[in-house]
Amino acid sequence: MNLNNIIARNLNRLRTERQLSLSKLSEICGVSKVMLGQIERGESNPTINTIWKIATGIKIPYTLLIDEPIESDICIRKEDAKKQTAIDGKYRLYCYFTSHVNRNFELFTVELDPNSTYVSHSHGEKTQEYLIIYNGNLSLDIDGTKHILNVGDSIVFDSSKPHSYCNSSDEILKMTIINYYLL
Known part of the structure; x- marks a missing residue:
């Protein structure tokens, strides 16, 4: 659909x-x-x-x-993941697993083009974001605090705060993001 x-x-x-x-x-x-x-x-x-x-x-x-309602176990291939793209096309978000009554997190993979930035607003109260870098390096700004992450690095932070992802390298940044909703 x-x-x-x-x-x-x-x-x-x-x-x-x-x-x-x-x-x-x-x-x-x-x-x-x-x-x-x-x-x-x-x-x-x-x-x-x-x-x-x-x-x-x-x-x-x-x-x-x-999300479409889950009716049974689902294997999701990248080509079947729900893809969304920022207006400029430089930030691509692939949703693999969504939250529902038995799962209070969402799982995404993200691609950010070279020399690009994406600004993310609050994900709501009581939310955390976990991410791990698989390719490239990331300058992550969380409400004015900067973190530099390289391949294999990960971080968890309060995603109710505004944050931005900056890829200042010449290669595509690839990372996995889990948005976790605290109960």
């Missing part, structure tokens, strides 16, 4: 379950009512940050908006 249609169906279901109007949802998450309506109708390709704003506003894991 088309990712925009999945997001449309999930957003409508989640908004209806919470008895929120588009206006109230807009107020809660900081996304315009017009944009939310377009997303719910499948007429818009929402950015990664827009999905994060919605998820944070209604206090749900990011992947509840992009």
